[in-house]
Amino acid sequence: MxxxxxxxxxxxxxxxxxxxxxxxxxxxxxxxxxxxxxxxxxxxxxxxxALKGADAFPEAIPKSQLEPAFTNTGVDHGRFEIPQEDTVLEIPVPGELAVIDRWxxxxxxxxxxxxxxxxxxxxxxxxxxxxxxxxxxxxxxxxxxxxxxxxxxxxxxxxxxxxxxxxxxADFEGTTFDTNVRYSQFCSAYREIVEVPEPVEWDDALVFKATDRAAGYLWYFPRTATQINVGLGFQMNE
Ligand SMILES: Cc1cc2nc3c(=O)[nH]c(=O)nc-3n(C[C@H](O)[C@H](O)[C@H](O)COP(=O)(O)OP(=O)(O)OC[C@H]3O[C@@H](n4cnc5c(N)ncnc54)[C@H](O)[C@@H]3O)c2cc1C
The missing domain is CATH 3.50.50.60 (FAD/NAD(P)-binding domain)
Structure with missing residues (x-):
């Protein structure tokens, strides 16, 4: 040892x-x-x-070192599509937003x-x-x-x-903060990077679509107009 x-x-x-x-x-x-x-x-x-606060990286590893990983800096809002309610919400994201190559x-x-x-x-x-x-x-x-x-x-x-x-x-006996995070309090998600033959409709937005289940959603985040990060998120108690 x-x-x-x-x-x-x-x-x-x-x-x-x-x-x-x-x-x-x-x-x-x-x-x-x-x-x-x-x-x-x-x-x-x-x-x-999707990277919020892309303009706020601490100097310890400056933004300039990370910028080559930014694939789309033209995104500036979230687009929430809720077909059950026949509603679309376009919500601006303050500060700098980028979609990145996570690797x-x-x-x-x-x-x-x-x-x-x-x-x-x-x-x-x-x-x-x-x-x-x-x-x-x-x-x-x-x-x-x-x-x-x-x-x-x-x-x-x-x-x-x-x-x-x-x-x-770690033995947290005697601590004063809450350490009892339960599995059901987590969200879980699946995602893939997909090349699409036609440019996506919204390459300037993070696009979310509610699923039939209340606590679930589909998303696509455009790395470019034809390469998207697409996924599904849901709460573990669903
Ligand atoms: C599908 C999905 C989509 C997401 N989408 C977004 C998004 O669009 N934008 C966003 O900002 N966030 C997103 N998140 C959340 C984001 O990934 C996390 O908040 C972020 O990765 C947390 O960073 P971290 O450094 O705390 O931990 P992590 O990124 O999880 O890093 C933990 C590191 O610890 C290592 N490790 C773990 N256990 C051990 C061990 N026992 N011994 C040694 N090493 C260990 C792991 O290998 C890993 O390298 C998403 C998460 C998921 C799962």
Whole structure:
């Protein structure tokens, strides 16, 4: 078993993990991101590809580094089609909106964090949280190709996504915040990137269509006029 010591250890190489780690590295601290995916697959995250607040990226990984991943900056509103009510709502989105190539974006935030001096440990699956007496989190346990590793750090940041294992493993007895997020409180979604033979009707909008079930919706987000991110979302209690 090996032990790695850092000032800060961050779980997960998504947007949250990369921005947190880059911000910390820019302050001159030693920081590592522990990511379960391999170096090729990291940053590849299923997503709707619509980016709100595209003008508000923190300087830790500046927008200029991410812009090559923006495929459509001409979108400026949401279009909600509700056939049951014979209604269409066109709602402007304030600030900058972009539809992105999520794979390219994921690669670029990782590159941005690397440039800031963040270490990456890929292929490393976190399987436990280390807590000192009194409950303070002091590290993580993880497995890399059969080898058990322990990460010790002054600060541990959970950037492992909405179903993070860290939340299950940490003993939150005595905490004052609500940790009881139930499965039924999640939404779930399926999406694909589709090439269409004809340009879509709305290439300047994020298009949502209500399904017959109250808590479901279809969407398409135009990466270009002929390449769309199309998906279906629904609440888990439906
Ligand atoms: C179908 C779908 C469509 C969406 N559409 C949009 C959209 O259009 N616009 C938008 O803004 N958001 C959208 N979202 C939400 C968006 O994807 C998330 O909010 C965002 O990815 C959260 O970022 P994150 O960094 O917190 O976590 P994530 O992006 O989930 O990253 C977590 C990282 O942690 C790693 N990890 C997890 N567990 C472990 C472990 N045990 N050990 C090591 N590493 C681990 C994962 O491999 C991953 O790399 C969508 C989500 C889905 C599922």
């Amino acid at each position: 090996s032990i790695d010591e850092y000032d800060v250890v961050v779980a997960g190489a998504g947007t949250a993990g990369c921005y947190a780690a880059a911000t910390i590295a820019n302050e001159g601290l030693d920081v590592v991101i522990v990511e379960r995916k391999d170096a090729e697959e990291a940053g590849h995250i299923a997503c709707g590809d 390219e974006y994921g690669r670029r935030i990782i590159e941005g964090a690397e440039n800031a001096g963040v270490d990456f440990h890929y292929d490393t699956v976190i399987n436990d949280v280390v807590q000192a007496e009194g409950g303070r989190v002091t590290g993580l346990r993880a497995k890399r190709k059969g080898d058990q590793r322990t990460y010790e750090a002054d600060v541990v940041i959970d950037g492992a996504g909405s179903l993070s294992l860290l939340q299950d493993k």
